[in-house]
Amino acid sequence: MLTASDVAEVLTEISPLLRGGWIQKIQQPTDRTLVLDVRVPGQTHRLLISCHPDFARLHITTRSSTNPQTPPPFCQFLRAHFQGAKIDDIRQVGNDRIVELQITGREGAHAIVCELTGNKANILVLDAGGRVLRDLSRHHPTGQAYTSPPQRNSHHETTPSRFAGRVAGKLPVSEAIDAYYCEQEATQTIDRIKQERLRALKKMLKREQRLIEAWRNDLSKATAYRDYARYGELIKANLGAIMKGTDHVEMTDYFDDRLPHITIPLDPMKSPQRNMDDYFRKHRKYLAAERELKPRIERAVHGIERLCQEITYIEQGTWTPPAMPLAHSNKATTVRAISKGPLATDRRRGPFRRFISTDGLLIFVGRNARENDELTFGLAKSDDLWLHARGTPGSHVVVRLSKGTDPPSETLRDAAMLALLYSDFKKSGKGDVIYTRRKWVKKAKGQAQGAIVVTQDKSLHVSLDKNRLEALKSRGS
Structure with a gap:
């Protein structure tokens, strides 16, 4: 976080530039960040x-920001009252x-107070009398007189700024702060993606292990039916000699060169024909299990090996997330993806188009x-997010979400863009996309494959964005 000396240095640089300027545009790209x-x-x-508790700061930036479709309430308040307002002064309070x-707007004089104080960092709007009108963190009751937080130890006032002299440019302090925190945010984003991926991998690993155990149990049960075709054929050869109601039959096993006598159990409640049919049916069940379960188990075992390898990569610190743009970047600044390895393999497996959202979440497209x-x-x-272009043929789109979580706004925009792209709206380049949880999507009875009925949904109007699509396609497979 910035020290008091850092704040003093950056204000020395930017105050002369901003003083007397007019606030043309107000944005809130994240819940804790404003851009004026x-x-x-x-x-x-x-x-x-x-x-933000970890990245509290103030500086001039040249980076563009991706904003939510609907401005948050704090941003709406600022736009309503201060868009077009004049900045009379920007100053440090109490060497802290x-x-x-x-600022002075159409409603008179006000102040925007930026508390860049770590865990308790906050942004407040005060009226001319110093009373709180709005509080981003909601720590202060509206209408209460504002009081500054307790000042930290005074040694921070004389500590040299970490950012002065680090960058040569028109705004060296701002540029140094911007670059430093961009890197910090990128690192935190990568760490978050790693932890989310690790949780998802461990969850998948447990599920696959349970499936393999169940399939092996089914295969073991079916193996008991291996000789049942022989029993069926022997009963068939002696069908006329078997009396109904008997619970077993003894006969010569003509399938064995030694011609031994064997005893075949029967269900006395069934006819000899039904007993024969049951033996043939159970043998077919054995054959189906051999044909289907063994390859399925083999594939799952290989899948578990890949999952375990990727978990090892993450735990050893050698895993790299898929390519994704960094926050507040206006250039091709990306986290590079590994071209080979478990993640790349995982993304190529199976059907569906696959993409990684801006937030690092997996998106599937039929x-x-x-x-x-x-x-x-x-x-x-x-609980996964499900999307489809409204009222027109198109692909089903699914975003994998952890239980109890909501989709990040940028992931929602990414998925909606893909639903629009892979639909008949692609020609017009715009249209409405519905989204809901998968649990509210049902198969349409008596309709063609893929037809559905949605019982609860919301709608999002989307226009194709070339830059967003290029970023998604670069992370697709």
Whole structure:
């Protein structure tokens, strides 16, 4: 986090540029970050203010931000009251990590207070009398007189700034802070993706192990029916000699060169014909189990080996997440993906198109009616996000979510964009996409494969975005 000296250095740099400027645009790309576009004669500066506990800071940035479709309430309030307002002054409060923007808008004088104080970082709006009008973190009751948080030890006032002199440029302190925290946020994002992936892998591992155990049990039970075709044939050869109601029959086993006598159990409640049919049916069950379960178990064992290998890579620190854009990046700054290894293998396995969202979540897209049906009613879980272009033929889209979690806004936009792209709306480049939880999607009775009925849904209007699509396709398979 910034020290008081860091705050002093960056304000020395940016205050002369912003003082007297007009707030043209207000954005809130994340729940704890504001971006103000401030217009001064001949130029627009982008002021970033973050009250994230780990990344609290204030500086000018040149990076663009991806914003949610619907502005958060705090952003809506600022736009309603301060878009077009003038910045009269921007100053440090009490040699502490607190910055005050004094502004004048159509409703008079106000202040935006930025508390860049670590875990308790906050952004507040004050009226002319110093009373709290709005509080991003909701720590202060509305209408209460604002009081600054207790100041930290005074040695921070004389500690040299870490960012002064690190970068040569027009705004060296801002650029150094921007670069440093961009890297920190990227590192945290990668760590979060790793932990989410690790949890998902361990969950998949347990599920696959349970399936293999169940399949092996089924195969073991079916193996007991290996000789039942022989019993059926022997009963068939002696069908006329077997009396109904008997519980066994003794006969010569003509399938054995030694011609031994064997005893074959019978169900006395069934006719000899029914007993014969049962033996043949159970033998067919054995053959089906041999044909289907053995390859299934073999594939699952190989899958477990891949899962365990990827878990090892993550735990050893040698795993790399798939390529994804970094937050607040306006260039091709990406986390590079490994071209080979368990993750790449996992993404190529099986049907469906596969993509990685901006937030690192896996998105599946069906290619045809059969895949749509298999994706929605085979692969998808009840809490997964499900999407489809409204009222037109198209692909089913599923986002894998952990139970009890909501999809991040950027992942929702990514998945909706794919649902639009792989539908008949692609020609027009825009349309409505419905989204819901998989549990609210049912098969349409008596309809063609892939036809569904949705009982609860929301709608999102989407226009094709070339940059977003290119980023998704670069992470697709």
